Every structure is written in C-alpha cells, then in structure tokens.
Amino acid sequence: MTAVDFTHDPNRRSWVTSAGSGDFPLQNLPFGVVAGADGEPRGVVRIGDTALHLSGLAASGLLTGEAQAAAEAAAGGTLNTLFALGSGPRTALRRALHALLIEGAPHQEAVAALLTPLRDVDVLLPARIGDYTDFYVGIHHARSVGALFRPDDPLLPNYKWVPIGYHGRASSVRVSSAPVIRPHGQLKAPDAPAPVLAPTRRLDFELELGVWIGPENRLGTPVRIDHAESHIAGFCLLNDWSARDVQAWEYQPLGPFLAKNFGTTVSPWVLTPEALAPFRIPFDRPEGDPAPLPYLDSPRHRASGGLDIELQVRISTARMRADGQQPHPITRSSSRHMYWTFAQLVTHHTSNGCNLQPGDLLGSGTLSGPDAGSEGSLLELSRGGTDPITLPSGETRTFLEDGDEITLSARAHRPGAATIGFGECVAVIDPAITYP
Amino acid sequence: MTAVDFTHDPNRRSWVTSAGSGDFPLQNLPFGVVAGADGEPRGVVRIGDTALHLSGLAASGLLTGEAQAAAEAAAGGTLNTLFALGSGPRTALRRALHALLIEGAPHQEAVAALLTPLRDVDVLLPARIGDYTDFYVGIHHARSVGALFRPDDPLLPNYKWVPIGYHGRASSVRVSSAPVIRPHGQLKAPDAPAPVLAPTRRLDFELELGVWIGPENRLGTPVRIDHAESHIAGFCLLNDWSARDVQAWEYQPLGPFLAKNFGTTVSPWVLTPEALAPFRIPFDRPEGDPAPLPYLDSPRHRASGGLDIELQVRISTARMRADGQQPHPITRSSSRHMYWTFAQLVTHHTSNGCNLQPGDLLGSGTLSGPDAGSEGSLLELSRGGTDPITLPSGETRTFLEDGDEITLSARAHRPGAATIGFGECVAVIDPAITYP
Numbered sequence: 001m002t003a004v005d006f007t008h009d010p011n012r013r014s015w016v017t018s019a020g021s022g023d024f025p026l027q028n029l030p031f032g033v034v035a036g037a038d039g040e041p042r043g044v045v046r047i048g049d050t051a052l053h054l055s056g057l058a059a060s061g062l063l064t065g066e067a068q069a070a071a072e073a074a075a076g077g078t079l080n081t082l083f084a085l086g087s088g089p090r091t092a093l094r095r096a097l098h099a100l101l102i103e104g105a106p107h108q109e110a111v112a113a114l115l116t117p118l119r120d121v122d123v124l125l126p127a128r129i130g131d132y133t134d135f136y137v138g139i140h141h142a143r144s145v146g147a148l149f150r151p152d153d154p155l156l157p158n159y160k161w162v163p164i165g166y167h168g169r170a171s172s173v174r175v176s177s178a179p180v181i182r183p184h185g186q187l188k189a190p191d192a193p194a195p196v197l198a199p200t201r202r203l204d205f206e207l208e209l210g211v212w213i214g215p216e217n218r219l220g221t222p223v224r225i226d227h228a229e230s231h232i233a234g235f236c237l238l239n240d241w242s243a244r245d246v247q248a249w250e251y252q253p254l255g256p257f258l259a260k261n262f263g264t265t266v267s268p269w270v271l272t273p274e275a276l277a278p279f280r281i282p283f284d285r286p287e288g289d290p291a292p293l294p295y296l297d298s299p300r301h302r303a304s305g306g307l308d309i310e311l312q313v314r315i316s317t318a319r320m321r322a323d324g325q326q327p328h329p330i331t332r333s334s335s336r337h338m339y340w341t342f343a344q345l346v347t348h349h350t351s352n353g354c355n356l357q358p359g360d361l362l363g364s365g366t367l368s369g370p371d372a373g374s375e376g377s378l379l380e381l382s383r384g385g386t387d388p389i390t391l392p393s394g395e396t397r398t399f400l401e402d403g404d405e406i407t408l409s410a411r412a413h414r415p416g417a418a419t420i421g422f423g424e425c426v427a428v429i430d431p432a433i434t435y436p
Numbered sequence: 437m438t439a440v441d442f443t444h445d446p447n448r449r450s451w452v453t454s455a456g457s458g459d460f461p462l463q464n465l466p467f468g469v470v471a472g473a474d475g476e477p478r479g480v481v482r483i484g485d486t487a488l489h490l491s492g493l494a495a496s497g498l499l500t501g502e503a504q505a506a507a508e509a510a511a512g513g514t515l516n517t518l519f520a521l522g523s524g525p526r527t528a529l530r531r532a533l534h535a536l537l538i539e540g541a542p543h544q545e546a547v548a549a550l551l552t553p554l555r556d557v558d559v560l561l562p563a564r565i566g567d568y569t570d571f572y573v574g575i576h577h578a579r580s581v582g583a584l585f586r587p588d589d590p591l592l593p594n595y596k597w598v599p600i601g602y603h604g605r606a607s608s609v610r611v612s613s614a615p616v617i618r619p620h621g622q623l624k625a626p627d628a629p630a631p632v633l634a635p636t637r638r639l640d641f642e643l644e645l646g647v648w649i650g651p652e653n654r655l656g657t658p659v660r661i662d663h664a665e666s667h668i669a670g671f672c673l674l675n676d677w678s679a680r681d682v683q684a685w686e687y688q689p690l691g692p693f694l695a696k697n698f699g700t701t702v703s704p705w706v707l708t709p710e711a712l713a714p715f716r717i718p719f720d721r722p723e724g725d726p727a728p729l730p731y732l733d734s735p736r737h738r739a740s741g742g743l744d745i746e747l748q749v750r751i752s753t754a755r756m757r758a759d760g761q762q763p764h765p766i767t768r769s770s771s772r773h774m775y776w777t778f779a780q781l782v783t784h785h786t787s788n789g790c791n792l793q794p795g796d797l798l799g800s801g802t803l804s805g806p807d808a809g810s811e812g813s814l815l816e817l818s819r820g821g822t823d824p825i826t827l828p829s830g831e832t833r834t835f836l837e838d839g840d841e842i843t844l845s846a847r848a849h850r851p852g853a854a855t856i857g858f859g860e861c862v863a864v865i866d867p868a869i870t871y872p
Contacts, residue, residue, distance in 0.1 A: 164690055352679070
C-alpha cells in the first residue's frame with residue numbers, strides 16, 4: 001500500500017488558481033493525454049482546469065532522477081511507457097510536481113508556461129489498451145441482475161469464491177465525451193419463433209471503476225496478492241454500455257459479446273494509487289461469508305485492500321438540455337460495494353499465469369449498492385424494465401433513449417484529507433444507423 | 437471471393453527445390469515473420485523450406501506498383517501494415533512472387549540471395565494482435581460439449597441463429613513451438629464444500645482455424661456479408677488450450693476466462709485468401725435448419741462462402757519421443773464442419789458497429805466432425821474424461837499430461853489443384869509452477 005505523506009496534506013494549496021476547488025487540487029495530480037492545436041498527443045498532468053505538459057517539463061531541467069525519467073516516459077502520445085515504470089518513478093514525479101505546483105514554489109513562471117487550459121485541448125484516451133477485462137465484483141448488482149436472468153438462482157455458487165470476469169473489447173473503448181451509437185443486435189421475444197436484427201430497445205449504462213495496469217507480469221508468472229497493487233498504474237471511471245435484449249439472447253453459454261463490445265467509455269484522468277492513498281479502507285467480508293482462498297488473502301490486504309470512493313450517475317435527456325435543466329442524479333453508490341478488490345482481481349487474473357501488460361484495462365463490474373437509489377444500471381433502477389423511473393422533466397425511463405446523456409462521476413473524501421475527484425465519464429446516445 | 441487464376445495452376449513449379457513437395461509449393465506463398473541471427477524481426481514469404489525476406493525484395497528493384505507497396509508494408513517486424521492494405525496489394529505481390537519464383541524465372545540469383553533456410557531463423561508471431569475473439573462454430577463440438585455441461589440442453593436455442601463468440605486474451609497468444617505451462621486454477625469437486633487452487637487436472641487442446649483481420653471497419657460501421665471477406669487478411673491454425681475443470685467452475689454466468697487465457701497457440705504462416713481460392717465450397721445448411729438472418733446471408737455467400745480444409749491432430753507423449761515413435765494421429769476433421777463461415781463471423785462481429793482492426797485474430801471454435809475420430813478436443817475424445825483413449829505406446833489419456841505435445845496441421849487439396857498446407861501448430865505441456 002502506498003503511504004500517506006506530505007503530498008496529501010490537506011492544508012497545502014497550489015498557486016494554480018483553478019486547483020483551489022473541484023476534483024483536481026494539488027493532492028490529486030492525475031495523468032492524461034491531450035492534443036492541442038497541432039493535433040499531437042502529449043502526456044500531461046492535470047492541476048485544476050489546466051494540463052501541465054510533461055514533455056515540456058522533461059525538457060525544462062526542473063526535474064532530476066526518477067522524476068525526470070517518469071516525465072520523459074509520459075511525454076509521448078500514450079502513457080503506456082510511464083505505466084510500465086511502476087510506482088517508484090511515478091511517486092518521485094508526484095513529489096517533484098507537488099514541489100513545483102505548491103504555493104510559493106520556485107520556477108513558477110517556467111512551469112506556468114507549460115500549462116494549457118483544458119478548454120483549448122482535446123482530451124484523449126490515456127493509453128493504448130492491449131487487453132480489456134471486465135469483472136463482476138458488485139455483489140448487489142450480481143444478485144439483482146441474477147434474479148432477473150435466473151429467478152431461481154440469482155447468485156451463482158461460484159460468486160463468493162471466484163472473482164468472476166470476462167474479456168471485453170479493447171478496440172471500442174473510447175474516452176469520455178465520444179458519443180455512443182445505439183447498436184443493432186439480434187433481439188428475440190420469448191414467444192417469437194425467430195430473432196430479428198434491430199436496434200437495441202434496452203440500452204443501458206453500467207457504473208464501474210477501472211484500473212490501468214502498470215508493470216507487466218511475464219506469461220506463466222502469477223502475481224502474489226501482496227505484490228498486486230504494484231501492477232496498478234491508476235484508476236478511472238468506466239461505463240460498460242450494455243444492450244440488455246441482445247445480452248439475454250446471446251449470452252449463453254460463452255458470456256456477453258455483442259451486447260457489450262459496441263462501446264465502453266472511460267474517464268480520461270488516471271488517478272494514481274498515490275493520490276488515493278488516504279482513501280484506503282480495510283477489506284472485509286460479511287459475517288458468514290467464506291474467507292477468500294489463501295492466494296487471494298493476506299494480512300496486509302485485509303488491513304487496507306479496500307477503497308472508499310463515492311460514485312454518482314446523472315442523466316440528462318435531450319429535452320432537459322433544451323430546457324436548460326441540470327443533469328439529474330439517479331444513482332449514488334460507492335466502491336465499498338466491491339466484493340473483491342482490484343488487488344484480488346490482479347492476483348486472480350494472473351493466477352493461471354496470464355500476463356497483464358502496461359495499459360491493459362480492468363473494469364470492476366457494476367458497483368450497485370444494496371439500497372434503492374444506489375443501483376448502478378437502469379436494468380436495476382427500472383426492475384428489469386418493468387418500473388420506469390421518473391425524471392424532473394416529467395419524462396420516464398426504463399432504458400436509454402436517443403439523446404440521453406449519462407455522466408459518471410467519483411469523488412474521494414474523508415475528514416483530514418483533501419477531497420479529490422475523477423472528473424466525469426460522459427457520453428450521449430446517438431440514434432442507430434440504418435442497417436442492414 | 438478471390439478468383440482462381442494462373443497462380444493456382446497445379447502444373448507450375450518453383451525453382452526453389454524444397455517447394456516441390458510439402459505444404460508450401462509455389463501456389464501457397466504464405467506470409468510470416470522471422471528473426472535471424474541479428475534478432476531483428478522481418479516479414480517474409482515462405483516457399484518450400486525457406487523464407488524470402490520482403491525487406492530485401494522491396495529494396496531489390498524487382499517489384500513495382502502495388503506489389504512493391506505490399507512488400508514494403510511487410511518488411512517490418514509485424515504484418516499489421518500489410519494486413520491493413522487489403523487484397524489488392526496482397527494479390528499484386530502474390531503474382532509478382534509467382535513470376536519470380538516459377539521455374540525459368542529471371543533474376544533467380546538475386547532472389548535466391550534473399551532466401552534464408554527456415555532452420556536458420558526463429559519463426560515469430562506474425563502480427564501484433566489488438567483483440568482476439570473466439571467463436572463456437574463447430575456444431576458437433578457445441579452439441580457434444582453441451583451434453584457434458586448441460587445434459588438436458590446440449591445445443592442452446594440461440595445456436596442456429598447467433599454465431600456465438602466471446603472475447604479471448606490477446607496477450608497470451610503465442611506462436612507454434614512455445615511451450616504451454618500447465619495452469620493453476622480454482623477446482624471444485626461437485627461434493628466438495630469449497631474449491632482449491634491447484635494445477636488443472638483436465639488440460640485439453642481445441643482444434644481451430646484462425647483468421648487474421650485485414651482492413652479495419654470504423655467503430656459504428658457494420659461490414660456487410662458480401663464485403664466481409666475483404667476484411668480477412670489470412671488464415672492460420674489455432675489451439676485454444678482449455679482447463680476443463682477450471683472452466684466448469686468459473687464459466688457461469690460470464691463465460692470462460694482463466695480456463696482459456698493462460699495460452700493460445702497459432703501457426704506462424706498466414707495463408708492468404710488468394711491461396712485458398714481453389715478450396716472454396718458452397719455454404720449450406722442441413723435440411724430443416726433455419727436460414728441465416730438476412731444480414732448473414734447472400735447469394736454470393738451461399739455459392740462460395742465455405743472452405744474445404746482437412747484438419748488433423750497428433751499427440752506425442754514424452755515416452756513416445758524417448759522411444760523414437762512418431763506423433764500419433766488422434767483426430768481428423770474438416771473446416772466443412774463450420775456451422776458459420778468466417779465471412780459470417782466478420783459480419784456478425786461488426787453488426788453492432790464493433791470495430792475490427794488489422795492484426796485482430798478470430799478463432800473458429802473447435803472444429804469437431806460428427807463421427808468417432810473427428811473430435812476436436814480430448815473432452816470429446818474421452819467422453820468427458822470417462823473413456824480414455826489408448827495410444828500406440830500403450831499409454832492412455834483422458835486429458836493432457838506433462839510432456840505431451842499436440843500438433844495441429846491442415847491441408848487443402850482437390851483434383852485439379854495443387855495441394856497446400858498450413859504447416860504445424862505445435863506445443864508441449866510444461867509442468868505447473870510451484871504456486872502459491
């Protein structure tokens with residue numbers, strides 16, 4: 001686990017004015033990739049509403065040692081090389097950036113010259129994704145969705161033993177703000193003799209956290225639970241768009257495929273494990289649940305394997321936007337509802353020797369809470385499409401309509417720590433194409 | 437569909453002596469990537485037992501136009517750029533190579549200088565794989581495996597409508613001859629109260645064909661059935677290693693994961709659609725089966741959507757090799773057993789707008805035949821592990837033992853055409869590591 005140190009001190013402020021409020025104070029400093037007017041993608045660190053260009057910083061002579069190595073690694077068009085370096089150089093760069101961005105820091109003029117307002121750049125996908133794996137660690141989601149698909153058998157016997165996961169599609173992962181086109185798929189009504197190909201009528205979001213993988217493990221080499229976090233480069237929000245009608249018809253016996261792989265949206269800012277250090281919590285299990293198998297368990301992991309991050313989903317319909325209404329919160333949840341931690345996911349994923357590589361993406365699975373208002377998907381919010389939710393505009397929704405915009409957000413806060421956030425993971429639903 | 441032309445004329449011979457017999461005559465000319473003594477990976481074309489270096493050929497001045505462009509694209513360390521060019525340049529290069537390699541061709545000395553015996557090089561993975569998708573088009577496999585996992589419901593209701601597929605792991609795809617380490621996984625006996633982490637006891641092979649994707653389709657843009665083949669760059673053999681005990685415990689509800697992603701082996705030579713043109717057959721369906729939905733159907737596809745390739749699996753145990761025995765054939769099957777064609781797989785995969793990219797890999801699924809001796813996995817050959825097969829050495833097998841070596845091979849032949857082959861897709865099982 002990463003230690004809490006002076007870079008987390010909530011009393012410290014940055015001389016970058018916009019860092020004084022919002023998700024991106026001095027204590028956060030997430031990585032990302034942006035392209036300016038020249039279209040060239042460049043690695044940056046976000047502070048307030050600005051992006052600090054790491055190529056410029058690497059050329060400035062203001063960094064030394066591991067911090068310089070990290071800035072050089074992040075200077076290119078993707079963060080894969082930075083991710084591969086692991087926590088040492090990343091932490092060194094965090095400390096160096098802290099020293100340069102804190103109130104009263106030296107070299108402010110030189111550093112200010114490397115800052116670009118985010119309104120002047122395009123924010124891009126932060127890494128070249130080799131493989132994308134999606135898990136299923138939201139036990140409340142698993143139970144309530146299971147009840148819809150398999151009323152007699154909502155939570156399968158393996159759930160409390162196996163961190164269930166499946167491979168998703170890397171090529172269709174897009175960064176926040178890229179629209180999602182309503183996909184076609186085979187739909188079959190229970191009483192219909194045959195399926196039809198048509199635009200999905202049950203398009204849904206899924207509220208997830210993602211992690212970006214850092215240093216690789218070689219094929220054939222499992223990662224032990226106490227080393228698992230050293231393979232995590234950072235965190236993001238992830239929306240695992242899902243076509244529920246397609247999923248219901250196609251998913252047996254090999255799992256979801258076209259119901260999911262038309263698009264996945266991630267937030268652009270890579271929050272580091274270092275930034276999230278103050279928000280670690282013990283990992284535990286409800287009374288009566290089995291302990292994880294030994295390979296997924298350790299004293300250190302039990303002490304601090306969990307994460308406490310508040311999650312929110314808001315919806316905005318086309319009519320709401322036309323009427324000037326704000327996006328409406330429909331879900332508030334938490335990373336506390338993860339039945340398995342990301343460390344356990346890394347260890348389980350590699351337990352058969354499977355190799356994870358820098359820039360690989362893991363999704364948590366839908367992070368629903370146990371209570372009404374904490375459901376991480378419309379499938380749950382609308383009880384399988386039977387019970388529409390009503391929006392302040394008077395509109396109702398069971399599933400997403402064209403023009404609906406879904407915004408995921410996440411924030412970590414606790415007494416004695418500076419609040420930090422993930423920014424937004426947002427996308428609007430575009431109408432289906434004419435096909436075939 | 438690619439036309440049969442002079443490059444397929446079975447009466448033509450190459451001046452490369454080793455092309456006179458075996459899988460790689462003048463009519464084949466598959467692409468691959470090899471590394472010589474300098475370790476530098478280079479794109480090549482295989483003829484007989486030699487590799488023709490395309491970087492050298494591109495520099496030789498012997499090519500022009502599209503053929504030159506294709507050779508330049510294939511000169512680097514992966515074939516992704518060549519794949520992206522599509523069939524025009526690839527076909528031009530095939531014709532140019534044919535003209536240079538045929539008996540009596542001019543410039544033989546210059547071309548001979550670009551040939552390296554394969555025994556002097558390492559043969560590498562031909563492309564950087566973005567995403568790997570595995571399908572399930574072997575209906576005999578689906579039915580007999582379904583009967584083992586779900587005796588009451590062997591072939592699910594969606595099978596004859598949906599080309600069932602799932603995303604596999606790209607990072608662990610290895611080229612033929614790399615050993616496969618027996619993976620650990622959660623194993624749970626039906627009557628055990630809890631699973632244990634242990635080396636799989638039911639390690640299996642799966643006999644598959646693979647295709648390499650050529651030109652991409654943009655996200656949101658389905659590929660019509662009559663354009664689907666233009667997105668295929670070539671074909672290979674694929675062994676989808678599977679841990680059946682892990683699979684049985686983990687696969688519900690999201691499909692196979694750690695049971696498969698510890699390793700997939702592909703053959704190194706990329707057979708082009710052009711080389712396989714003489715072996716196209718009509719696509720049809722058994723009497724009484726539903727016609728494919730319109731998006732998966734066309735007159736052209738019905739006329740020539742199928743492929744006729746003979747497939748074989750051989751096993752060699754450590755004892756057999758020590759005793760000097762040849763690998764023993766345990767399965768003979770055919771691509772005729774594909775319930776869906778690769779064109780249908782491309783069209784289905786993209787029907788929701790999912791984007792395929794150059795170098796993506798699609799597996800067919802296990803290509804078992806209907807008869808004894810045509811089973812594409814040990815799970816089927818041993819009737820779920822209940823009925824061991826006996827080898828000429830007197831050894832028996834239900835599943836793979838350490839030291840067992842599995843060799844997949846494939847050959848296409850018919851009267852009036854030169855026989856061509858895929859070479860071998862081979863790997864030996866190494867013992868499990870000590871873990872945890």
